[in-house]
Amino acid sequence: MTVLKRPDAVYHSTAGSTDLIFRQVADVVVTRADKAGGSNVITAYGSSGIKGSSGAGALGGSPPDPGAQTTQADVVEGRIRAKNDCTPPAVQVR
Template sequence: MPKYTKEEKAQQARGKALQTADEVVERAQGDRMRKARNYHADSMHGFSDERVLEILKSPDAVYHSTAGSGRLIFRHGEDIVVAEGRGAGAGNVITAYGPSGIRGDSGASARRPPHRPRWADHPHGRGGGQDSGQGRLYGSWSADSMRRHSP
């Protein structure tokens, strides 16, 4: 018999992801962020550290990938920041992309219309205007009280 059920493991992962997301936002509020070794928001996508920090300070929503990596996606408007979600590097920023960057809507050459980010079409509803809420950790932040709000 397994030690934990699938549901219990998912709940534990969600709790850890929430804690990591809170830590990332709190760190950004102090104008700090940790970069992953493979950080490339600036070199490949034209995002300044200041823009990345803006997104992390006040995300419209934060998503948790339920795939193997468990990454965290911080969305502000149509720009996103991707961070490690678990392990020793949890909370380390990997990349950022969106219409504010030099490559447009996606990390690859922008092939979709400017109003439709590549990640908006994800089959599990992890972004864009058609968000089903699945994978969403929380909606938005109140800048003064740092409480979670539903969208």
């Protein structure tokens, strides 16, 4: 939760979506705005947590395995691994 409260940086997806990516050190949280003006957490990545069942299913490994470190370059170059591909590149807005 501290990633959303005190991010080191915030990025906007270049995929034409409403996705915002919040980064704190090596962890990221991806949110998506809805039509009503709210937003939902879509997923989170980073070395301070575990993969969990969805992360292990998408990325391989076991649910209790630590998450992979995520760097600023991973965010802006679209290298965050997702289930079928990688996230689109993102532009830093804060």
